[in-house]
Amino acid sequence: MRYLPICDRVRLSRRDVGGPPDAVCTVATEFDDCGQSAVNESAPDIFLSYSRGDEVQARKLIAFLQNEGFTVWWDGMLEAGTVFTRTTERALEQAGAVLVLWTATSVQSNWVRDEAQSGRDRGVLVPISLDGSLPPLGFRQFQSVDLSGWRGSSDAPEIRNVRAAVSRLVDRELSSPSAPASAKPPQLSDRAYRSEPKSKPTRFLAAGLAAILALTAGIFAVTRTANTSDVDSSSLAILPFENLSGDANKAYFSTGLSEELRQVLSQGGYLQVAARTSTEEAAQNTNAVEVAALLQVRYLLDGSVRQDGGKVRFSVQLIDGETGFDIWSEVYERPLDDIFAVQSDIAEQVARALKLQLGEDTALASREGGTDSPAALDAYLRGKALYDLSRDEATFRAAQRQFEAAVKADPDYGAAWAMLSRTQTLIASSYPSDVPLAQSYAVAVETARRAVETAPDLAAAQAALGFVLFNGRLDATSAREPMEQANRLGQNDADILQLYASYAARTGDFEAATKAIERAIRRDPLNAVALRTQADILATQGDFAKARSAAAEALRLNPDMRVVHRILGDMFYHEGQFAKARQEYEKEGSKLSRFTALAMTLPRLGDKEGGERNFRELQREYGLNGLYQQAQVFAQTGRTTEALDALEQAYTVNDSGLVLLRHDPMFKGLRKQPRFVALLRRMGFSTPDVTGQSRR
Known part of the structure; x- marks a missing residue:
């Protein structure tokens, strides 16, 4: 790229970009003697930003874009450093798209960064990587189209993707397909949150978040009928927002805002929003299309947050999961103290959008x-x-x-x-x-x-x-109404569904439990805890084949997941395969589960001393907190009276292990005991008959 003194007269022709020598660019610059400029009044389609060392590749791209019918401004920076000419500023501010060519050189350029920021702030940034380089910090939340392998062919998938991105921004219909199926999707950027430790409805909705919601609702309504994919066209995953505050201690804020937005968008049921655990797992990929495929969603919402003193600045983008390209992006900046002052105005815009697209009865302006x-x-x-x-x-x-x-x-x-x-x-x-x-x-x-x-x-x-x-209270009867209410209200919340599934299974409603856990897994397919819960529910019903499959998937997702090996061992134990049960129990990471299981299993393999040793470890390590597990050991070693004593004492001290009592096969031999039946009734459980069916 040539850097020009302010008072030079410059006229760029297509000769400069490889075009016919007699053709003149639509946007030409003329500087008069005092530095004022005269410029074609029509705004350019594209403002191209790049560095001097990348001029050869930039010219190829300019030639392609102009041959596609776009007007390109490409002489946008001066050697004076941070001082922009009026003409450059005008072109930058008026261009329908700002293409930034990132390379190892340009990421160091203040000029390129400034122009990229302008495009980002206006929501018209199209980042391109010429050599595979990542954008600098502050721009990595935007997918870069990788042109490192482009050799100038106008039919190459990657260059057609550039064309598609630009045509969307400048709102231009072009004749040939904009994104062929063979196109390589752009990569999601490296995200700062990946180095953070993994973790887990509100009147609060900052003005920016409300605006995002309004735009999202409108876009889904428009695209719903056009999508022919098997994936639900109203499905969305919200990636954890990147913390750009320069302080790792503020990661809670960016992560929290993305979670708040997830809660808001989940309300009402018109969007199918992927759960947080699976989203964070899938987001370890950098390819937007792969992330969407893993989560079985059509769209991704990505973003970053910068908290600086009393202000919050966050940038968001909605990405098409089929192509990997942005549908829209926006930057919002709000003072923390004033953020609610503009909320009502934004809420009105949201309401208008929802009335137009979704009907008057849909209320999503705030989180319950x-x-x-x-x-x-x-x-x-x-x-x-x-x-x-x-x-x-x-x-x-x-x-x-x-x-x-x-x-x-x-x-x-x-x-x-x-x-x-x-x-x-x-x-x-x-x-x-x-x-x-x-x-x-x-x-x-x-x-x-x-x-x-x-x-x-x-x-x-x-x-x-x-x-x-x-x-806590061990009161299944009193818990029923709020649990049923939670299930009714939380049909789009995988954590709520999982919690309800456990409750339903432990109180004997396996049909409701199965329905809830299957729905939870559809919302959260990469959540090992949900799969462990499913394995436990299936094993309790005696469906060992499906239970083993769910347990294996849980371990595939998280090889260190606790309790899964105990579930696998229990199935072998009840089949009488005690050696295989022992192998699973010895892999169990939970000491409470391992001590208990081995105390029951080793005596059946002739190692009575080993069983007693594990039982003593159970008592020493957990004391009264392990009374339920001690009762299991007593029941499985023929000490019925001691087992009933331990269960009654566990109830006295509110041992939460008792929630498992109704269907725990370890107590099958005690189910006709009057003391056992009385304890079940005291807890509000219906009592199973000898076949395992409920008597109400």
């Missing part, structure tokens, strides 16, 4: 159970990030403090009350405390009731109440 307090939202997102780490007691207690801060800042924040209750329940059931367990569960119940009171239509609130009543 959310907040309009920036401080409350920030505390909630911090708490959620800590909770999702699932690291240790200190981490969970830190999460609890953040949720407490969130509800203090906004006492009507239903989602925060729900997460506070879940955290209180988890801490009470997992870690010793000077506070009596019953008292800790009572606090968690009251917190969950507050969540339901403030947000009765929030699935997570109903689930939190059902969870603590069942797993």
Whole structure:
């Protein structure tokens, strides 16, 4: 590229770009003696930004674009550094598309970065990699078309993809196909969030998020009828937003905003939104088409967030999962303190779009159970990030403090009350405390009731109440209504569906359990925990073949997944294949499961001493927290009285293992015992007859 002094007269002809010598570019620059310019008043289709060392390749691209009928501005920077001429600024601001040629050289150029930023801010950026180089930080959330292998052919798939991207932006219908099936999709950029530790409805919706929602709703409505793919045309995955704040400690904010958006878009059921766990797993790929195929979705929503002082800037793009190209992209910047001031105006735009496309009864402008307090939202997102780490007691207690801060800042924040209750329940059931367990569960119940009171239509609130009543209070009857409500409200939430499936199976409704877990897996196909739950439900019903298949898939996704080897071992155990059961149990990562299983199995293989050794380890390591498992060992070693004593004591201390009691085959020999039947009734369980069917 030539760099020109301000007062030179320049006229670019097609000779400069390999075209006929008598043809003159539509956009030509004339500088008068004082630096003012005269320019063709029509805006160019394309502004091309590149570096001096890439001129040869740039000329080839310019020739192709002009031969396709596009007008190209390509002499856009001056040697003066950061000073742009008025003509350059005008062309940059008016161009329908800004093509940026990234190379190892151009990523170092301040000029190229400035022009790329202009295109990004206007939502018209088309990034291209000439040598396979990644864009610089700040631009990696936009897919770059890889032209490193292009040799000038106008029929090459990659150059046709460039043409397709530009034609969409300049709203031009061209005669030949814009994206042939053989076209190689662009790559998703390397994402900063991949180095972060993996983790896990709201009045709050920042103006930018509301605008994204409005645009998304409109685009889905327009494209729904045109899609002929087997994938649901209303299916979407929201990739974890990249943290561009320059501070790894702020990753919670970018991840949290993408999760908030996922919750909003999941409401109402008009979009099929992939769950977070599978989305994060699939996003390890850099190819947009591959990610969409893994998740079985038509569209991807990608983005980045930069939090700087009192301002938030986030960039988003909606990507067609079939081609890998952007459908639209936008950049939003809002002051944290003023972000809700513009919300009502944006909400009106959303409402108009939804009335036009989806009908007046669809309300998606806000998340159920959310907040309009920036401080409350920030505390909630911090708490959620800590909770999702699932690291240790200190981490969970830190999460609890953040949720407490969130509800203090906004006492009507239903989602925060729900997460506070879940955290209180988890801490009470997992870690010793000077506070009596019953008292800790009572606090968690009251917190969950507050969540339901403030947000009765929030699935997570109903689930939190059902969870603590069942797993904490051991009251299956009281848990039924909130669990059923959670299932009804959470049909698009894989976590809620999985929780309900476990409850339904443990209370004997295997039809509902099967339906819920299958729906959860469709929403979250790469979630090993969901597959483990499915394996457990199938094994409990005696369908060992399907259970083994689900367990194998769970281990394929996560070879270190706990409890799966216990499930596999249990099936061999009940088939009388004790040697194979032992092999599985010895692989089990959960010590609680391993000690219990080996204490039952080794005596059947003639190693009574080994069984006793594992039983002593179980008692020493877990004490009263392992009473349910001790009862299993007693039952399987012929000590019926000791087993019943341990079960009754487990109920006294609120041992959550008892939720498994109704269908646990380890207690098959005790099911006719009056003490066993009485305990089931005390917990609100129906009692199974000898065939395993429910008596109500």
